[in-house]
Amino acid sequence: MNIGDVPEAVVKRLSAYYRNVCRMEAEGFEKITSAMLAEKIGNTSVQVRQDFHMCGGIEDYNIASLKKRLRELLGICGKHSMVVVGAGNLGRAIISYKDFEKDGFFIDAIFDNDLMYEGIQINGIPIMNIRLFEKYLESNETDIVVIAVPEKAAEEIYRKAVKCKVKGIWNFAPVDLQSVDGVQVRNVHLGDSLMTLSFRINETEYLKSTM
Amino acid sequence: MNIGDVPEAVVKRLSAYYRNVCRMEAEGFEKITSAMLAEKIGNTSVQVRQDFHMCGGIEDYNIASLKKRLRELLGICGKHSMVVVGAGNLGRAIISYKDFEKDGFFIDAIFDNDLMYEGIQINGIPIMNIRLFEKYLESNETDIVVIAVPEKAAEEIYRKAVKCKVKGIWNFAPVDLQSVDGVQVRNVHLGDSLMTLSFRINETEYLKSTM
Structure with missing residues (x-):
């Protein structure tokens, strides 16, 4: 290869x-x-x-x-440990997504800054205070950090994850984070696929109007 | 163009x-x-x-x-009316996503089959019983149907949306729905970007091991 x-x-x-x-x-x-x-x-x-x-x-x-x-080829032969930062709707949607486990992606911890969530578990995974995030990464080998927090909080999570040398960051916040120092980053922009849909709708309408 | x-x-x-x-x-x-x-x-x-x-x-x-x-070019000059089917975590994440409105995408209704949700509003938008979905589409011009339900429920929503001639379907269920009869479809596979991240992590690890 x-x-x-x-x-x-x-x-x-x-x-x-x-x-x-x-x-x-x-x-x-x-x-x-x-x-x-x-x-x-x-x-x-x-x-x-x-x-x-x-x-x-x-x-x-x-x-x-x-x-x-x-x-x-895709590197999904073994187990990948993930942590999810952000226990809001999007974080919960990712945590509840069944298909990841069959490909070896396991969520070991969830972090949030909302004290309301402390002690609560989602799918048996405890939600921890975001203050413990760095300490957790230092003492628990973590492959992938999933960022599911608002834009303004994303950069700090990113910096900490890079500092702790995780292998990858899967970012859902609406900001483009860069791969750096051997830490691979993928940014998911949900809106982009809505735009491509809108483009094709516009195209279809235009073609209809010229027929 | x-x-x-x-x-x-x-x-x-x-x-x-x-x-x-x-x-x-x-x-x-x-x-x-x-x-x-x-x-x-x-x-x-x-x-x-x-x-x-x-x-x-x-x-x-x-x-x-x-x-x-x-x-x-992207067809986002005017207003696009959307309905979201599925008031679970993913549906809620989409409904709460602030950036869509600034591009003219407005959510007018939410549907779910869970009676628990009936009468509840999210961001001021009422959740309606899924039984009312077709009737709603027949009497309310709708551009885009967002499918945020499990795989087994997605096909039926798709068929009804196509039958009612909506312009586009934005599908988050893990199934590939096809564009048909002038109805444009975009399938979002969240897992795909996790796979590309995994590929690059694997690649980085391999390069490290050969240095």
């Missing part, structure tokens, strides 16, 4: 391939083709084969082998 | 340009360059200019004009 030079667009497609391979496995498929996989994600089979070639080649389209290979 | 053949990757970047232009405007910038915009989204200035060229050309990098042009 030519690690280090796989473009982000390819990595995003790998995630989508993996999601669809898991679904097709659940539906009882044992073997698939690049054409089937391409159709699932609205792309071409040439693209699928190119992507797989870029990742060191995947020749075997048997579902079980393909799933295993994609898991290796 | 060559409407109808703007690739999805370009539309996604337009959303990111718009988000950054808004932020830079708030920070007091009056003029920017393609290089500045490129840096914000981690791309090249050539790509920015190509994208703008593809959308009929944007020559004016004055922030106010650029913002206006991007709003036109």
Whole structure:
């Protein structure tokens, strides 16, 4: 695998391939083709084969082998420990998301600055005071910090997580945090996909009006 | 604008340009360059200019004009009426998201099948029984239906929304719904960005181990 030079667009497609391979496995498929996989994600089979070639080649389209290979590529073979900062609606939505555990992502702790939450558990995971966040990271190996707090609180959480050398930060606050010092960051902008939807609606309306 | 053949990757970047232009405007910038915009989204200035060229050309990098042009392209000049189906954590997170309104997306109603919620309001918006969903769509012009329900309930909401000819569906359930009959659909897979984060963490660890 030519690690280090796989473009982000390819990595995003790998995630989508993996999601669809898991679904097709659940539906009882044992073997698939690049054409089937391409159709699932609205792309071409040439693209699928190119992507797989870029990742060191995947020749075997048997579902079980393909799933295993994609898991290796995506780094989801072992257990990843996560903590979620922010026990509001979005934090709770992430905590309640069932599919993460099957891919090895386990939430070990939740932090919030609201004293109201102290001592409460969500799905058996205790909510701790945000003051304990740094201390927790220092004494508990943590792979990923999920930031689900308002914009103004996000930067401080980010700085502390980077200082404590977590491996990754998954940020939902509406601010672009940067990957730094070996700490990988992904920013999720929920609004962006609403904008692409709006673009296509606008396009459809325009085409209707010119027909 | 060559409407109808703007690739999805370009539309996604337009959303990111718009988000950054808004932020830079708030920070007091009056003029920017393609290089500045490129840096914000981690791309090249050539790509920015190509994208703008593809959308009929944007020559004016004055922030106010650029913002206006991007709003036109993204179809966010007017008001879009939305309804949210699902008043759970994710639904509530979407309803509470402040930034949508400034781009003209207004939530007019919330639906849920849980009788516990009936009569309750979130942000002044009443939660209605899901049985009233179709009737509501028939008598209230609705642009976008947001699906924030579990997988097994999503398909039925989708069918009803398509039948009632809404313009767009923004789906957060872990199932791929298809655009059909002039109804545009965008599926949000939260897990995908966690996978890309995991890929990059894996890559970083691998590079460290070979240094």
